[in-house]
Amino acid sequence: MSYVVGIVGATGAVGQELVRLMRERNFPLSQLRLLASSRSAGKTIQVGDEKIVVEEAKPGVFADIDVAFFAAGGGVTRALAQDAVAAGCLVIDKSSALRMRDDVPLVIPEINPEQLQSHGGIIANPNCSTAVMLMGLWPLHQTFGLKRIFVSTYQSVSGTGAEAIDELDAQVRASVAGEAITSRVYPHQIAYNCIPHVDTFGADGYTGEETKMAQESRKIMGLPDLKVSATCVRVPVLRAHSIAVSAEFERPVDLTAARAAVAAFAGAELIDDPANNRYPTPLECAEHVRCGVGRLRIDTALDNGISFWVSGDNLWKGAALNAVQNAELMIREGWLAAKAASAAV
């Protein structure tokens, strides 16, 4: 069985990773269709030996598509996802637009795969920081029972998109050349700086990103009472987000069991040998399938607490990879139907 796959937002940072992962992971494709805004329509993108012409993402385009990965913003999802669903196309959405809807499963396949079975045509992918963090938290939760977390993020500019990667690069080049530095994507210079402002501010003083980390962690892990305190910060890193976590558990903790649980978890790679300078860094964990988890230690301000550090690729586990993994699992389990046209290929 193979499938006609559409990528909406194919020219963006996540879209490009979806194209790459489709090929590298031998996704069973009968056809790959690249969709983007009218501005990008007509461009050609080289995919392996093939040149694919970008089509405009618009109503009606999903008729022959089995699975559409939405990798554009929430506005595009709101405008087009329902049309895709009506055309019998499964939508796997990167945006935050529909994540908290009761009829939309929010899935990390290593955590809540069973929720892929029952959906209304749309599967949501988590926020990038949440996905990376849970690759460390979930195995610890399963071992000790999670109650409360305090987290601070160190988020790369690729989470904002290709234009932010360009902005950091341009600012660094201007700095090296001794030229004036300008900012357009971020409200402040990001080169040689940290900006405690990811997404927009709410009336409670928290950013959307911080609120998402709380709400999505609860939904994905099925822990409606989980207490979450988050500070989200943009740092001058190109790729991979890192998160410092202090976690409080129901039951007594021990580090041997904690490390064993992380090491055994499919979403994590245990990198935890500080004596030899081994701990995760974003540079090391970029373009890795598993998120690096390390610096596990008994938390000094909590009863039954563990602190740790996790780094993971925001474009992969935080976006494109998780989406592809969701689709792969649905195929493996027989939960994804192919339309006649493509199923016959």
Next chain:
Amino acid sequence: MSYVVGIVGATGAVGQELVRLMRERNFPLSQLRLLASSRSAGKTIQVGDEKIVVEEAKPGVFADIDVAFFAAGGGVTRALAQDAVAAGCLVIDKSSALRMRDDVPLVIPEINPEQLQSHGGIIANPNCSTAVMLMGLWPLHQTFGLKRIFVSTYQSVSGTGAEAIDELDAQVRASVAGEAITSRVYPHQIAYNCIPHVDTFGADGYTGEETKMAQESRKIMGLPDLKVSATCVRVPVLRAHSIAVSAEFERPVDLTAARAAVAAFAGAELIDDPANNRYPTPLECAEHVRCGVGRLRIDTALDNGISFWVSGDNLWKGAALNAVQNAELMIREGWLAAKAASAAV
């Protein structure tokens, strides 16, 4: 009254800031003597209109010096501070070597100035991250009564020293030029990266920096039972450290009182208008006397909790400035004796 001042480690990053601050703040100098290792002795350093020849820091050199700022490492302090004290010279030490000794006051003048009155010849300065953090915490503690903190740092490379500033610069230039990147100062590349490793690791999995933040916060604020959970991280920022703090208090909190307390505190500048993208950043707070405090909000995982973000210059409030402020206060209060030779000037 004016004083003969010595700067030990005058050629380093903090030593250079001490030289600059002495001049900019019109410190009552009768003479400025620059001391460094034998390797730097004989060099001349331009200070205003004057060229000062660097002397070797060695026993015997402190006979005519009233105040010596030690801005080299702990090894130099351990080797020479006692000799300076024996010569009747007040030592104001940047290193961590003596900070936790019972007979050494550890002082931030906005917090515990009274401890400058009674000492054995040595005043210690706090760790840079601790000093910056307390500029936000102390006014909140005074208002609500502090119990526990969860903190993550975003520390600039200048905290490591001039050689680390050079390393970040060289790595960025190599990256821009498409050349190979090498690391000598840090165990991993710092450009475009975050390294959760500041100071050396202890057996409990915490770094020295993390342990210092706990111990020194307790000593300076006089809170021996304060619970502290810290994660310290080096980020590719040149100057100024930032800290994300979740703080739990004895008494109910409210943000109006919290902001008023921060705004009224001499060590802090309240920068807290997120709707207009106003919050502290390291770039903005570098070379500022006051540390920027913002993003004040009710913590979502604590009873009586407030979260905030603080950025402050690690070379200034975190080192040289705090040292100079300690000396200035001692002069103002009449606690600093000048030796006859200089007092006569």
